[in-house]
Amino acid sequence: QVQLVESGGGSVQAGGSLRLSCAASYTPSCMGWFRQAPGKEREGVATRYTGTGDTYYADSVKGRFTISQDIVKNMLYLQMNGLKPEDTAMYYCAADAGLSSKACSGFYGDPIHFAYQNWGQGTQVTVSS
Secondary structure, three states: OOOEEEEOOEEEEOOOOEEEEEEEOOOOOEEEEEEEOOOOOOEEEEEEEOOOOOEEEOOOOOOOEEEEEEOOOOEEEEEEOOOOHHHOEEEEEEEEOOOOHHHHOOOOOOOOHHHOOEEOOOEEEEEEO
């Protein structure tokens, strides 16, 4: 089991930026960010396979969000630029040591939240228009 603690959420106006951080007890092979808005399914935002650096981005965030890691510090980040009201959600850090590079980086399709065994408590992001 890996312990995950998110931080960096907050309230911003549309067009603004936030950087989410996730502190992990260690760095599993696959880590990522998911989000869940009220009344909606939890969806994958961005994922990264540690060994290869392969990444996945949801179409809705491509070009605006960047996922990165500091493996030495066991940290995962999500830089969010050009935020939109539709980005408002609870953002969760997720990790799993059993996913392959292809499964982690979206080769088989959008990430599925129930494939991830470890979750943080979430951090709220609110974007006002």
